[in-house]
Structure formats: structure tokens, C-alpha cells
Amino acid sequence: MSQPRKSAAAALAARAVSGGQNDWPPGWGFNSHGINTGRYIDPRFARLEHERLWMRVWQAAARLDEIPESGDFTTYEIGDQSILLVRIDASTVKAYYNACPHRGTALAEGCGHFGRARIICPFHGWRWDLTGRNQFVLERQEFCDGHLRDADVALKEVKVELFAGFVFINLDPDPEPFDAFIAPVRSVIEDLAIGDMHHYWWKSISVPANWKVAQEAFFEAFHVPATHPQLEKAGAEMIFGDRKDVEFSHRNVSYDVYPHGHGRFYGGKKTPMAGHVREDARKGDPVDDMAARLKLLVDGMDAMILQEDIDILMSLKGKPVPEGSSLGGEYMKALYARAAEQGRPMPKPVPEIIGMWGGEVFIFPNLMILPQAGNAMIYRVRPQGSDPDHCIFEILSTKTYPAAVTPPRASVERVTDIRDPEQVRLIPRQDLGNIPRIQKGLHARGMRHSWLAADQEKIILNMHRELDRYLGS
Numbered sequence: 154m155s156q157p158r159k160s161a162a163a164a165l166a167a168r169a170v171s172g173g174q175n176d177w178p179p180g181w182g183f184n185s186h187g188i189n190t191g192r193y194i195d196p197r198f199a200r201l202e203h204e205r206l207w208m209r210v211w212q213a214a215a216r217l218d219e220i221p222e223s224g225d226f227t228t229y230e231i232g233d234q235s236i237l238l239v240r241i242d243a244s245t246v247k248a249y250y251n252a253c254p255h256r257g258t259a260l261a262e263g264c265g266h267f268g269r270a271r272i273i274c275p276f277h278g279w280r281w282d283l284t285g286r287n288q289f290v291l292e293r294q295e296f297c298d299g300h301l302r303d304a305d306v307a308l309k310e311v312k313v314e315l316f317a318g319f320v321f322i323n324l325d326p327d328p329e330p331f332d333a334f335i336a337p338v339r340s341v342i343e344d345l346a347i348g349d350m351h352h353y354w355w356k357s358i359s360v361p362a363n364w365k366v367a368q369e370a371f372f373e374a375f376h377v378p379a380t381h382p383q384l385e386k387a388g389a390e391m392i393f394g395d396r397k398d399v400e401f402s403h404r405n406v407s408y409d410v411y412p413h414g415h416g417r418f419y420g421g422k423k424t425p426m427a428g429h430v431r432e433d434a435r436k437g438d439p440v441d442d443m444a445a446r447l448k449l450l451v452d453g454m455d456a457m458i459l460q461e462d463i464d465i466l467m468s469l470k471g472k473p474v475p476e477g478s479s480l481g482g483e484y485m486k487a488l489y490a491r492a493a494e495q496g497r498p499m500p501k502p503v504p505e506i507i508g509m510w511g512g513e514v515f516i517f518p519n520l521m522i523l524p525q526a527g528n529a530m531i532y533r534v535r536p537q538g539s540d541p542d543h544c545i546f547e548i549l550s551t552k553t554y555p556a557a558v559t560p561p562r563a564s565v566e567r568v569t570d571i572r573d574p575e576q577v578r579l580i581p582r583q584d585l586g587n588i589p590r591i592q593k594g595l596h597a598r599g600m601r602h603s604w605l606a607a608d609q610e611k612i613i614l615n616m617h618r619e620l621d622r623y624l625g626s
């Protein structure tokens with residue numbers, strides 16, 4: 154590293170303690186230029202996050218698709234806490250600590266259905282209805298001198314809010330209001346029809362990296378030419394070859410940050426649907442070129458863009474693009490026309506929402522929604538137990554379904570090898586290939602902090618600022 158950068162690093166290290174937490178170790182600080190490595194590798198920092206963030210923040214515990222019918226249940230694990238989520242009726246879900254009040258047995262594991270609307274502990278058979286009211290205590294007269302009250306042994310509730318097809322929970326008995334928490338991103342998520350999306354596939358992966366490292370790999374688009382060279386050939390030729398002066402796609406991406414730690418990035422007017430034509434797609438037949446590009450996403454992810462979308466695009470082949478329109482614009486009209494025929498919900502057809510396609514909305518602390526035309530990919534990342542070096546990384550591919558189709562119940566598949574092409578498609582496999590390497594590098598004693606790009610990595614900085622608001626209070 155050159156001399157001037159060394160002095161910049163020294164100055165950064167000297168200013169590293171941030172957020173007013175002046176008694177914190179220097180490794181836990183950050184400033185607008187970079188994030189200190191202790192925040193990703195220190196077990197004490199992970200413990201602080203557990204107590205002050207995860208036990209107090211609104212977090213997506215489930216999709217409603219996991220529990221579509223009354224009596225369906227699923228469980229959600231965060232750190233050492235297990236939460237039981239139960240569908241009561243069409244509009245009500247309740248969440249309980251997953252513990253029997255008698256001796257503590259976890260009342261459920263995984264996902265399933267409580268037959269006859271009864272929750273029965275497997276140890277001594279105490280029983281509750283779906284609303285958590287006790288119905289049966291074996292040998293009741295033996296407890297509390299025969300004065301055990303139902304209220305003493307009701308299931309202990311956790312706060313719940315339903316939004317956009319998610320079940321959000323908060324373990325704080327007196328949390329900040331959900332409406333205030335979600336307000337900065339509510340309308341964009343509603344207009345993207347995320348609440349109408351249903352299960353297509355869902356995978357859960359144990360990744361050897363801190364949960365923040367894993368999610369921050371998806372907070373910007375400028376990793377695309379190096380990490381996914383097939384998606385940005387010209388950029389890759391500049392990085393890995395001798396090409397100069399390329400039109401980098403990531404420069405077409407805008408980044409916004411919001412209060413409460415949320416953020417988003419998007420192409421806006423620079424998306425193909427808004428008529429933008431990429432430099433490397435100006436050669437052959439425009440429909441074939443666009444289809445070939447979309448196929449990279451179908452084959453590489455099977456999410457966001459699906460084969461059925463390409464079939465609609467191919468129906469435009471040979472048709473002239475009307476004056477004043479574009480291929481992207483015509484494709485969009487065809488997508489909406491097909492959806493209307495099928496009674497399939499779609500995002501609101503306004504420029505601000507169309508411009509979000511191919512971008513991302515981040516909901517603090519750990520949920521990323523990547524929308525497209527009636528499909529969305531969702532990433533959810535959280536710590537695995539209390540280990541700062543491991544996280545649970547999930548990918549949910551979702552879509553809206555035609556009115557005549559009943560969407561399937563969501564069920565998760567566990568990935569056993571992140572390098573296995575049979576289990577993880579190319580694009581997430583490329584991202585997941587880097588993530589453990591980042592974690593490894595963050596342990597290097599010669600590595601004190603990362604460097605942040607002021608605009609393109611500002612969602613990372615905003616996230617850490619909000620994290621410190623929780624950790625410091």
C-alpha cells in the first residue's frame with residue numbers, strides 16, 4: 154500500500170470508535186470510511202448483538218405460506234431462543250416462546266399442524282388451545298396446593314405483526330411500534346406486490362461467515378463484474394483482461410438509505426423495462442439478445458426471472474416495436490397482459506416501481522427483497538447460535554400465482570454443500586464462494602477495518618449506524 158493510504162488508515166484507526174460507545178474496544182468501531190473487523194469476528198460483540206439487537210428488533214420469523222391453514226405451526230430460531238408460530242385463522246397468527254410452562258420442553262419442532270387445534274406437550278401431556286390458553290394439566294391438584302391458575306400456565310406470547318406475507322415478531326415486551334419501524338419502506342414493498350408472492354422454492358444454508366458479512370455481499374451491485382463475470386462481460390474484461398473504458402452496468406444503479414437502517418438500490422430509468430439498452434446487447438436480434446441475458450438469470454438462480462417470463466418475451470419475436478416504445482416497454486406490456494388474463498397479481502405499473510425491478514429493498518436488520526415482474530427473491534440472514542463465524546443464510550424464490558392455482562405450502566430444503574451445483578445455482582454459488590473468504594480475511598491481524606465506497610456501499614454504513622442505535626441503548 155502506498156504511503157498516503159497508510160496514513161489514511163492510521164487516521165481511520167485513530168478515529169475508529171464511533172456511535173458514542175466510548176468504552177468499547179477499538180475493534181468495535183466504524184466511521185464513514187470503513188467498518189472495524191471486531192464487529193464481524195468478536196464473540197463478545199455477537200453476544201451484545203444477541204441481547205440488544207435480536208431480543209428487541211422486529212424481525213421476519215416466517216412467511217405466511219409456511220402456515221396457510223388454521224392449526225398450522227412453524228418454529229423460528231434466533232440465537233438460543235426458539236419461537237412457536239401458530240396460525241389461528243385467516244387474519245391471525247400468534248407467536249409463543251417454544252417452551253412448556255411445566256418443565257420447559259419445546260412444544261414443537263420444525264413445521265407441522267396441531268390436530269384438533271390442540272397443542273400437547275410431549276413430556277407429560279399438558280395441553281393448550283391455539284390461543285395459548287391452558288386446557289389440561291395432568292394431576293392438577295398436585296400443583297400450587299391445588300390453586301394453579303390457568304393464567305400461570307398460559308403460553309407466553311411474543312409480539313406479532315403481519316406485513317407483506319411475512320410474520321414479523323419482536324421479543325421485546327414493549328418494542329418500538331411496528332408502523333414506525335416499517336414506514337420508510339412500506340409503500341414500495343406494498344406496490345411491488347410482495348404480499349401477493351407465494352412459495353416457489355426455499356433453501357437454508359449454514360455459511361461459515363458472520364451474518365453481516367453474508368448480507369453485506371448483497372448490499373451493492375458493483376461486485377457483479379468480478380463475482381459474476383457472465384452477467385457483465387465488458388466489466389469483467391476490464392477487471393481480468395486489458396479492456397478499457399467500458400460502460401459498467403453498476404454505474405446505472407442508484408442507492409437510497411432510510412431511517413431505521415433500511416435501504417434500497419435500483420436501476421430506475423436505466424432498467425431495460427424502462428427502455429434502456431445495454432451496450433453489450435446492441436448486436437444481434439434484440440429479442441434473442443434480451444432472452445439470452447434473461448436466461449442467465451433463469452439458469453443462474455431460478456428466481457426473479459423464470460422461464461415463463463422468457464416465453465412471454467419470445468412471443469414478441471418478429472413483431473415491430475411501435476414508434477416511441479422500446480423492446481423493454483413492449484415486454485412489460487406483454488407481461489401485464491398475460492397476468493391480467495390469468496388473474497395473477499402484479500406490481501403497480503408505475504415508473505418508480507418498474508424501476509425497482511432487478512434492484513433490492515433491504516429491511517433492517519436482515520431481510521433483502523429482490524423484486525421483478527410478479528416474482529421476487531428474498532434473502533434472510535441471521536446468526537447461527539452465538540457463533541460470530543457462522544450464519545443461517547436463506548434464499549426464498551417467490552412468485553404470484555394465477556387466480557385458479559392454489560399456491561403450495563412453503564417448506565425449506567437444507568443445503569449440505571454450498572459448492573454443489575445440484576444444490577445451489579451458479580449466481581448464489583458465486584456469491585457464497587466469496588462470503589467465507591471474506592470472513593477468513595477479516596480475522597487477519599493485518600486487517601483492522603474495511604474501506605467503504607461512499608455511495609455504492611452506503612447501505613452497509615447505514616445498517617451499522619442503526620445497529621449501534623440498538624447496541625448503545
Ligand code: FES
Binds near residue numbers: 258274276278
Ligand atoms: S414438561 Fe410439558 S407437560 Fe411436563
Ligand SMILES: [Fe+2]
Binds near residue numbers: 370376377380580584
Ligand atoms: Fe452477487
